[in-house]
Amino acid sequence: NAGVMQNPRHLVRRRGQEARLRCSPMKGHSHVYWYRQLPEEGLKFMVYLQKENIIDESGMPKERFSAEFPKEGPSILRIQQVVRGDSAAYFCASSLGTGTGELFFGEGSRLTVL
Amino acid sequence: LAKTTQPISMDSYEGQEVNITCSHNNIATNDYITWYQQFPSQGPRFIIQGYKTKVTNEVASLFIPADRKSSTLSLPRVSLSDTAVYYCLSGLEQAGTALIFGKGTTLSVSS
Numbered sequence: 378n379a380g381v382m383q384n385p386r387h388l389v390r391r392r393g394q395e396a397r398l399r400c401s402p403m404k405g406h407s408h409v410y411w412y413r414q415l416p417e418e419g420l421k422f423m424v425y426l427q428k429e430n431i432i433d434e435s436g437m438p439k440e441r442f443s444a445e446f447p448k449e450g451p452s453i454l455r456i457q458q459v460v461r462g463d464s465a466a467y468f469c470a471s472s473l474g475t476g477t478g479e480l481f482f483g484e485g486s487r488l489t490v491l
Numbered sequence: 492l493a494k495t496t497q498p499i500s501m502d503s504y505e506g507q508e509v510n511i512t513c514s515h516n517n518i519a520t521n522d523y524i525t526w527y528q529q530f531p532s533q534g535p536r537f538i539i540q541g542y543k544t545k546v547t548n549e550v551a552s553l554f555i556p557a558d559r560k561s562s563t564l565s566l567p568r569v570s571l572s573d574t575a576v577y578y579c580l581s582g583l584e585q586a587g588t589a590l591i592f593g594k595g596t597t598l599s600v601s602s
Contacts, residue, residue, distance in 0.1 A: 381534075412592070419578070419594035420535065468534050479525070480590060482534030 379404065381471050382451075383483035391491050396456040396463070398486045402471030409452040410470040410480060411437075411444060420468065426452060427474070459490045494518070495579045500597040509566040511596050513579030516560050524555060524562045527578040529595070535578060539564070566598075574600045 382401040390396050402409050407428050412420040422436040426446040437444065441459075446452040456463055466487050470480040496514040503509045515524065523542050527535040539546055541553040541562070552565040566573055576595040 410590070419576075420529075420592040422591050466532075470534070479537045479540065480527075480535075482536065484534050485532075 381469055381481050381483035383467075383469050383486050385486060386484065387487050387489070389489045389491060390459050392460055393458050396459050396488055398454040398456075398467050398469075398488070399451040400454070400469030400471075400483060401451040402469075403481050406471035406473055406481070408472045408474040409446050410472070411452070411454050412468045412470065414466045414468060414485075416465075423454070423467075456488070459488070461490045464488055464490045494581050494591065495593050497577075497579050497593065497596045499594065500599070502599050502601065503569055505570055505600060505602050506568050509569050509573075509598060509600075511564045511566075511577055511579075511598070512561060513564070514561050515579070515581040518559050518581045522581045524553065524559075525580045525582075525590075526551070526553065526564050527580070527592075529576045529578065535592075538577075569598075569600045571600050571602060574598060 381403055384399050388396055400409060409426045411423040413423055414420050424437045424444045425433040426444060428446055429448050441457045443455045454467060466485045468482055468485045470482045472480050494515055523540050525540040526538045528538050529535040539548055539551050539553045541555050543555050543559060546553045554563045576597050578592050578595040580590055582590050
């Protein structure tokens, strides 16, 4: 059973470009979380999605950031018009959503904005 | 905001037992306490979870007093490879509830 798969693992963008980060949850998991981690800092919650629904996006900036988790395919975190401050590691986690309290994390996507 | 408070950092030596305490004064009745470990450049991984009293697995033990306002992660005989950030969370992973991580405790193990 493959774990949470994130791609790309590393992404370099110039200011003003778009970044798309993809996350394939573990098989059978219908809940996806996105977190952002700046260097030397903890994980910051961004958004929580279920299939075709955004459950909680309270941690996601209102502008330039969007997330989706379609019925088919991976979850996508999209950052438009990237700025240097968007440089960070973006982690995706998935869960069964049955209350086990266990999130399974991917290895992260590291975005560098030049 | 994270619902837990834990020390920013701790230092230890190989072979020692390390206890990391986490405060969660406002823990809800249905909340579990969960600990994650994160190595540099990797995603966090689940270590242990409990609701009350004591839970032990092959990696660690978790002690939760009766009032559940705090918990202690115990790592027996740490090694250099236990150097990592440890996160304590209180909450319940279920529909509609996002799990919020705090800053974690950076454990440094020296030889």
